[in-house]
Amino acid sequence: TIARLKGDLWIMTYEFGAPDDPANPDQNNYTYHVHYRIAKDPESFRFSTDTPLLDQNGYAPNAAPVVSWTDSGGPNGTIIVTDNDDQDFFINRDLGNAEKWTRLSSPMPAGYSRFTIPLDGPGSPQNRGLVFVITGAQYGKSAPVEAGIISVGC
Numbered sequence: 001t002i003a004r005l006k007g008d009l010w011i012m013t014y015e016f017g018a019p020d021d022p023a024n025p026d027q028n029n030y031t032y033h034v035h036y037r038i039a040k041d042p043e044s045f046r047f048s049t050d051t052p053l054l055d056q057n058g059y060a061p062n063a064a065p066v067v068s069w070t071d072s073g074g075p076n077g078t079i080i081v082t083d084n085d086d087q088d089f090f091i092n093r094d095l096g097n098a099e100k101w102t103r104l105s106s107p108m109p110a111g112y113s114r115f116t117i118p119l120d121g122p123g124s125p126q127n128r129g130l131v132f133v134i135t136g137a138q139y140g141k142s143a144p145v146e147a148g149i150i151s152v153g154c
Contacts, residue, residue: 001067003069004069005077005095006076006095010038010041011038012037012039013036013067014035015032016032016033017032018030031060032064034081035053036051038095055101055102056101059103066116068131070152071118072152073153076094078091079091080152087105087108087110088105089106090102090103091152110138112138112139117131130150131150132147133150134147
């Protein structure tokens with residue numbers, strides 16, 4: 001998925017499939033770690049650097065990433081990334097700086113391709129820092145569709 005960031009920057013998130021054990025690539029166990037690219041034009045991502053998303057502890061979120069951006073959270077706003085395996089969200093307040101990803105605890109359950117919609121914008125100062133989240137089951141599991149609101153801070 002892609003999102004427009006502050007100014008003329010864009011971010012694209014995607015999963016990158018690889019065997020869990022590179023020494024045995026014929027196995028059926030794969031991970032799909034989240035990667036991203038940042039570009040000044042959404043048609044030029046192919047020229048941008050492939051960057052694995054790692055939080056400050058070196059943890060890699062896995063599968064079905066969805067990205068959004070809100071102008072809340074500081075002068076550069078906040079990038080919000082969700083994945084299939086984690087209840088937490090991954091946020092970055094430094095325009096995608098690879099060293100600045102942190103986890104944001106969330107009461108929303110993990111889910112495949114959770115959708116995030118920042119609620120702030122022109123004319124809605126009461127919603128600053130709020131993000132509407134819609135989620136279903138994690139890949140291969142059964143669960144109800146749930147919706148809620150999280151705060152990424154102002």
